[in-house]
Amino acid sequence: MSPRKSVAETAATRDRIITSALALATTEGLEGLTIGRLAVDLGMSKAGVIGHFGNKEALQLAVLASAVDRFRLRVPARAVGAAPGTQRLARAFDEWIDYMAEGEGHGGCFLTSVATEFDGRPGPVRDAVLEALASWSTYVKDELRAAVESGQLPKDTDVDQVIFELDGVILAANQSIQFHRDPRAPARARRAIARLLAA
Amino acid sequence: MSPRKSVAETAATRDRIITSALALATTEGLEGLTIGRLAVDLGMSKAGVIGHFGNKEALQLAVLASAVDRFRLRVPARAVGAAPGTQRLARAFDEWIDYMAEGEGHGGCFLTSVATEFDGRPGPVRDAVLEALASWSTYVKDELRAAVESGQLPKDTDVDQVIFELDGVILAANQSIQFHRDPRAPARARRAIARLLAA
DNA sequence: CCTACCGATCGGTAGG
DNA sequence: CCTACCGATCGGTAGG
Numbered sequence: 001m002s003p004r005k006s007v008a009e010t011a012a013t014r015d016r017i018i019t020s021a022l023a024l025a026t027t028e029g030l031e032g033l034t035i036g037r038l039a040v041d042l043g044m045s046k047a048g049v050i051g052h053f054g055n056k057e058a059l060q061l062a063v064l065a066s067a068v069d070r071f072r073l074r075v076p077a078r079a080v081g082a083a084p085g086t087q088r089l090a091r092a093f094d095e096w097i098d099y100m101a102e103g104e105g106h107g108g109c110f111l112t113s114v115a116t117e118f119d120g121r122p123g124p125v126r127d128a129v130l131e132a133l134a135s136w137s138t139y140v141k142d143e144l145r146a147a148v149e150s151g152q153l154p155k156d157t158d159v160d161q162v163i164f165e166l167d168g169v170i171l172a173a174n175q176s177i178q179f180h181r182d183p184r185a186p187a188r189a190r191r192a193i194a195r196l197l198a199a
Numbered sequence: 200m201s202p203r204k205s206v207a208e209t210a211a212t213r214d215r216i217i218t219s220a221l222a223l224a225t226t227e228g229l230e231g232l233t234i235g236r237l238a239v240d241l242g243m244s245k246a247g248v249i250g251h252f253g254n255k256e257a258l259q260l261a262v263l264a265s266a267v268d269r270f271r272l273r274v275p276a277r278a279v280g281a282a283p284g285t286q287r288l289a290r291a292f293d294e295w296i297d298y299m300a301e302g303e304g305h306g307g308c309f310l311t312s313v314a315t316e317f318d319g320r321p322g323p324v325r326d327a328v329l330e331a332l333a334s335w336s337t338y339v340k341d342e343l344r345a346a347v348e349s350g351q352l353p354k355d356t357d358v359d360q361v362i363f364e365l366d367g368v369i370l371a372a373n374q375s376i377q378f379h380r381d382p383r384a385p386a387r388a389r390r391a392i393a394r395l396l397a398a
Numbered sequence: 399c400c401t402a403c404c405g406a407t408c409g410g411t412a413g414g
Numbered sequence: 415c416c417t418a419c420c421g422a423t424c425g426g427t428a429g430g
Contacts (some may be wrong), residue, residue, distance in 0.1 A: 005399075010399095013399090026319060027319035027320065029228065029230070029231075029316065031228070031231060032228075032230060032231070034423080034424070034425085035424080035425065035426085036423065036424070036425085037423095044399075044400090045399070045400055045401075046425085046426085047399075047400065047401085047402095047426085047427080047428095048399045048400065049399095050425080050426070051399070055425075055426075056424095056425060056426090112315070113315050113318075115374060115378050116311070116312050116315040116316070116374075116377075116378075117228065117312075117315070117316070118378075119312075119374075119377040119378040120225060120226035120377070121226065129378075130378075130379075133378075133379075160383075160387070161387055161390060161391070164371055164375065164384075164387045164388075164391065165367070165368070165371065165391050167371045167374070168364070168367030168368045168369075168370055168371030168372075168391065169364070169367045170367075171367055171370035171371055171374060172363055172364065172366045172367030172370055173367075175314060175315075175318075175366070175370060176363065178315075178318040178319070179314050179315075179317075179318040179328075179329075179332075180329075180332075184359075185363075188359070188360055188363045189363075191360060192360070192363065192364050192367065204415075212415090233407080233408065233409085234408080234409065234410085235407065235408070235409085236407095243415075243416090244415070244416055244417075245409085245410085246410085246411080246412095246415075246416070246417085246418095247415045247416065248415095249409080249410070250415070254409075254410075255409065255410090
């Protein structure tokens with residue numbers, strides 16, 4: 001009377017699907033991701049794949065949530081040891097740049113791609129991207145405020161302007177790495193970040 | 200014995216198709232663009248639409264070429280009157296920011312989207328995007344060099360670094376406008392550009 | 399987790 | 415520029 005698969009096995013399969021889907025969505029986009037292609041890649045039936053999620057949109061949301069989790073574990077989590085303010089931010093951006101340079105289609109770049117892909121498509125996926133980006137902005141804003149309060153940055157710093165420009169550097173790094181495959185991109189990004197975080 | 204359509208009428212139809220395709224590709228992506236949907240939007244048959252181009256990839260390339268043309272007519276062409284160097288660049292970026300802020304899915308933003316969409320898909324479309332971006336970079340580089348030579352910018356200016364950061368500002372503006380619909384984005388972008396072009 | 403199937407749509411062609 | 419059609423694939427469901 002035991003079930004065909006244990007709870008742990010089911011969760012492992014779900015993880016395998018998400019990992020494969022994330023890789024596929026990195027090249028094809030989250031909308032270009034298809035259940036049939038995913039099933040072939042995994043050696044499963046379409047019904048077996050989609051059964052874990054219900055429908056394509058739920059799968060998209062699960063892939064996105066997984067990418068956000070990986071990003072948080074890789075970037076902000078590694079910066080917790082640094083002192084609040086500019087040091088913690090410098091560390092976080094450094095980690096992000098490493099993360100982008102390292103793999104082909106890991107988390108951070110993926111979020112950027114999905115933001116572009118869904119900027120004209122209202123719905124739950126767009127909302128989830130918006131929430132992830134807002135969460136990152138809040139993180140940066142809190143650290144910038146701490147930097148201003150502790151005197152690391154001038155009192156009259158336009159925090160939102162700095163966030164805007166930091167964001168631009170990340171987007172430029174992403175494009176340089178993903179599209180142009182320019183090996184000098186990480187160094188350029190680090191230089192720009194350093195200047196924005198200098199007093 | 201006269202043909203069913205004159206050469207001029209055929210060209211006009213082709214233009215209508217491209218305009219409609221550009222609008223569709225702005226929300227759906229250049230790959231998400233479908234001949235069937237386009238035919239419905241235009242009140243034509245699928246064969247009537249695709250007959251003008253041959254196949255979908257040729258249509259994608261035509262849409263891209265059209266977007267690049269519009270961009271050139273709108274941005275660099277309007278800056279020719281300004282003095283070479285920082286003034287011309289300031290004017291060009293100003294026009295670009297206006298262009299982004301103005302419409303929903305006009306040229307400049309479109310190029311950025313397509314660059315993201317095709318960063319993992321080698322082929323003629325990616326090559327065409329690469330060429331368009333390279334052409335813009337060359338334009339900026341020439342003006343920056345002129346600015347350095349004429350003393351508008353310091354002799355030790357790292358021109359490629361400035362290009363990288365200018366690119367970041369445009370990408371941040373694009374994301375702020377297209378995704379976040381933030382009305383403060385143009386002002387933020389102009390401020391960042393002004394700082395990068397100041398001696 | 400599978401097989402077998404559904405209606406809809408895909409890109410594209412033949413022929414006029 | 416149209417009608418009529420092709421094989422392939424889409425997301426998803428029924429039933430086990």
